Amino acid sequence: MSSHLSHNLILETALSVDGITDYIKELLEEDANLTQVWVYGEVSSASPHSKGLFFTLQDSNGTTSIRCVVWGNLVKELVQMPKKGEQVLVLGSLTLYRQRGEYQLRVFQALPAGEGLQALRYQQLRNRLQAEGLFDRQRKRSLPPHPQTIAVVTSPQAAAWGDIQKTLQQRYPGVQVLLSPAIVQGEQAPDSIVAAIARVEKDSRAQVIILGRGGGSVEDLACFNDERVVRAIAFSSIPIVTGIGHERDESLADLAADFAAHTPTAAAEKVVPRLDDLIIEHQERVLHLRKVINRQVEREESRVLLLKNRLRRLRIDRFVEEKGRSLSWLQQRLIQVTNQQFEAANQRCELLQHKLASLDPKSVLQRGYAVVRNQAGGIVKSDQDLQIGEELLIQLGKGKVKVEVREVLEDLEPQRRRGRRGSQRSK
Known part of the structure; x- marks a missing residue:
C-alpha cells in the first residue's frame, strides 16, 4: 500500500521531457549574460544550408565544442566567413534546440581571431x-x-x-x-x-x-x-x-x-x-654644352658666308658710286640754300641796325640835342616842372653839365600859333 502511494507521488512531481526542455530553454535564453556573448575557437566543421550556415567551434585542445548557426541574410553580414581550420571570434546568443535537447549558439557576427583579427x-x-x-x-x-x-x-x-x-x-x-x-x-x-x-x-x-x-x-x-x-x-x-x-x-x-x-x-x-654620378653628369653636361656651342658657331659661320655671297651679287661698288653722286648733289644743294638764307639774314640784320641807330638817344644827342634831368634823375619835359634855384643835369652829345635855374622864360610859340589863327579868322 505504501509502495503504491510513493510511486503515485513520484509520478505527480516528475517532469516530462518537454517540460524539462522548456525549463532549460527558459534558463538559457532569458539569462542576460548569455543573450549577447562573444565566443572564440577553431572552426572544426562548416555546412552551408538553404536556411543559413551551420558550423562547429571547438577549443584549441579539441576536447570541447559548440554547435553554431547563422540564419538567413545574416550570413552576408559576416565580416569573416567561418571556414574549417580557421580561428574566429563570434557574437551570438545561446538557444536550445528542442528536437535534440542540445544547446547551440545563434550567431550574429563573426570576426577573425588571433593574427586574423590583427589583419x-x-x-x-x-x-x-x-x-x-x-x-x-x-x-x-x-x-x-x-x-x-x-x-x-x-x-x-x-x-x-x-x-x-x-x-x-x-x-x-x-x-x-x-x-x-x-x-x-x-x-x-x-x-x-x-x-x-x-x-x-x-x-x-x-x-x-x-x-x-x-x-x-x-x-x-x-x-x-x-x-x-x-x-x-x-x-x-x-x-x-x-x-x-x-x-x-x-x-x-x-x-x-x-x-x-x-x-x-x-x-x-x-x-x-652619389658623388661619382654627379661628376659624370657634370662632365656629360660640359660635353653637351660644347657640342651645342660648336653647332651654333657653325650655323653662324654659314650665315656669314651666305651674306658675303649676297653682297658680291649686289655689285656693291656701283651702289656706293651712285650713293656718292647723290650725296654730292645734296651737299651742293645744301650749300646753296644755306648761302641764300645767310644773305637774307645779313640784310635783315643791317636793316635792324639802321632802325636801332635812328632810335638810339645818343644819336639824337650827337645832332645837338640835350637831355635835362632834375636832381631825382627824372627827365624834365616842361618848364612848369622847374623851380628857381633848382639844380639840373644836362646831358650833351659829349659830356654832362650841371646848371642852376635862374629864370623860367615864357614860351612864345603858343601865342604865335594863337595869333595866326586869329588873323586867319579876320580875313
Missing part, C-alpha cells in the same frame, strides 16, 4: 585612412635633389642609424646629418616617433627626413601601423622617406610617406645622389 584591424584602418586621401599620389612631394641637411628619426642604438650614416657619408660627403632619437618598438614607440618628427619640423634645418628601422617581427613593427604615426608622416611639412624592415615588409607609414624604401640603407641612397 582585420590593419585593413580597416588602412581603408579609413585611404578614404581620407592620406595615401594619394597627389600628396607625395618630390625630394630635394641636393639636400644640405638631412634628419634621421630612429633609435640611436639601432643598427639602422649606423647604416644610414655610413651610406650618406660615402655617397654624398659633407652633408649634415641630424639625429632626432625615437623609440621604434613597443607601446611607447608611436608617441616617441611623433615627437621626434615634430622636433625636426620645429628645428626647420632639414630639407628631408629619413624614418628608419631594421627588420623584426610583426609585433616589433606594429608601431609603424599606428594611426598617430601615419598622420604625423602625412601632415609633415618636410618630405619623409621611410626605410622600415626588410623588402617583404610594408606598413601604413610606408604608404603615407613621400617615398618608401625597402631598408634604411635604401632610404639613405634615395635622399642623396
Whole structure:
C-alpha cells in the first residue's frame, strides 16, 4: 500500500521531457549574460544550408565544442566567413534546440581571431585612412635633389642609424646629418616617433627626413601601423622617406610617406645622389654644352658666308658710286640754300641796325640835342616842372653839365600859333 502511494507521488512531481526542455530553454535564453556573448575557437566543421550556415567551434585542445548557426541574410553580414581550420571570434546568443535537447549558439557576427583579427584591424584602418586621401599620389612631394641637411628619426642604438650614416657619408660627403632619437618598438614607440618628427619640423634645418628601422617581427613593427604615426608622416611639412624592415615588409607609414624604401640603407641612397654620378653628369653636361656651342658657331659661320655671297651679287661698288653722286648733289644743294638764307639774314640784320641807330638817344644827342634831368634823375619835359634855384643835369652829345635855374622864360610859340589863327579868322 505504501509502495503504491510513493510511486503515485513520484509520478505527480516528475517532469516530462518537454517540460524539462522548456525549463532549460527558459534558463538559457532569458539569462542576460548569455543573450549577447562573444565566443572564440577553431572552426572544426562548416555546412552551408538553404536556411543559413551551420558550423562547429571547438577549443584549441579539441576536447570541447559548440554547435553554431547563422540564419538567413545574416550570413552576408559576416565580416569573416567561418571556414574549417580557421580561428574566429563570434557574437551570438545561446538557444536550445528542442528536437535534440542540445544547446547551440545563434550567431550574429563573426570576426577573425588571433593574427586574423590583427589583419582585420590593419585593413580597416588602412581603408579609413585611404578614404581620407592620406595615401594619394597627389600628396607625395618630390625630394630635394641636393639636400644640405638631412634628419634621421630612429633609435640611436639601432643598427639602422649606423647604416644610414655610413651610406650618406660615402655617397654624398659633407652633408649634415641630424639625429632626432625615437623609440621604434613597443607601446611607447608611436608617441616617441611623433615627437621626434615634430622636433625636426620645429628645428626647420632639414630639407628631408629619413624614418628608419631594421627588420623584426610583426609585433616589433606594429608601431609603424599606428594611426598617430601615419598622420604625423602625412601632415609633415618636410618630405619623409621611410626605410622600415626588410623588402617583404610594408606598413601604413610606408604608404603615407613621400617615398618608401625597402631598408634604411635604401632610404639613405634615395635622399642623396652619389658623388661619382654627379661628376659624370657634370662632365656629360660640359660635353653637351660644347657640342651645342660648336653647332651654333657653325650655323653662324654659314650665315656669314651666305651674306658675303649676297653682297658680291649686289655689285656693291656701283651702289656706293651712285650713293656718292647723290650725296654730292645734296651737299651742293645744301650749300646753296644755306648761302641764300645767310644773305637774307645779313640784310635783315643791317636793316635792324639802321632802325636801332635812328632810335638810339645818343644819336639824337650827337645832332645837338640835350637831355635835362632834375636832381631825382627824372627827365624834365616842361618848364612848369622847374623851380628857381633848382639844380639840373644836362646831358650833351659829349659830356654832362650841371646848371642852376635862374629864370623860367615864357614860351612864345603858343601865342604865335594863337595869333595866326586869329588873323586867319579876320580875313
